[in-house]
Amino acid sequence: DIDSLGWDCFLEGRVPTSLMTLQEMYLQSTNSYWKIKTWASHLVQHLLNITHRQWLYRNARIHLRKVEGLTAAEHEDVIELVKDMVMVDPADLLPRHRHLLERDFRKLGEGATVDRKLWLQQMRSAISAADSVITENSNRSRNSAIVGMVVAKYDSYRQLAGVAATKRSNMAKRVRL
Numbered sequence: 001d002i003d004s005l006g007w008d009c010f011l012e013g014r015v016p017t018s019l020m021t022l023q024e025m026y027l028q029s030t031n032s033y034w035k036i037k038t039w040a041s042h043l044v045q046h047l048l049n050i051t052h053r054q055w056l057y058r059n060a061r062i063h064l065r066k067v068e069g070l071t072a073a074e075h076e077d078v079i080e081l082v083k084d085m086v087m088v089d090p091a092d093l094l095p096r097h098r099h100l101l102e103r104d105f106r107k108l109g110e111g112a113t114v115d116r117k118l119w120l121q122q123m124r125s126a127i128s129a130a131d132s133v134i135t136e137n138s139n140r141s142r143n144s145a146i147v148g149m150v151v152a153k154y155d156s157y158r159q160l161a162g163v164a165a166t167k168r169s170n171m172a173k174r175v176r177l
Contacts, residue, residue, distance in 0.1 A: 011051050013044040068113045078116050082108065085123045094133060097126035 002016045024036040090098045100123055
């Protein structure tokens, strides 16, 4: 009975009758002052509070815009991309772009997200330039697979950011109507 109902239903306040029967027997055996209806209403109230707190946390995490207009998840995505790009082998870049890997990454991490995004874009451009030269010379570096993975991850982030911006724009248009 309990397993067939499932965890989600339980958290939404759908309590199995078998649990209510067992709890009622327990309350009677302990001579508790609680009645089953009072106990059940308190249980459902606590369960709904859990669900509500989860909902609040999710909304704050996904929708609440923090500093610089980004959600917490977007900030973390940028940080993760920077961590990945830091691992790029300087030999995978053209000599004129290797200075990008000689930055003070502590300052970059502590600085503004705009600076991190700019650095990521510069790294993306540098990797693309190196890839075009490598393709012409067909002399691939041993770390080019890692670079490809980082570029793909960066591209997927850019695509997600574009989708989010489009959704925000569409919502703003609907609000104005």
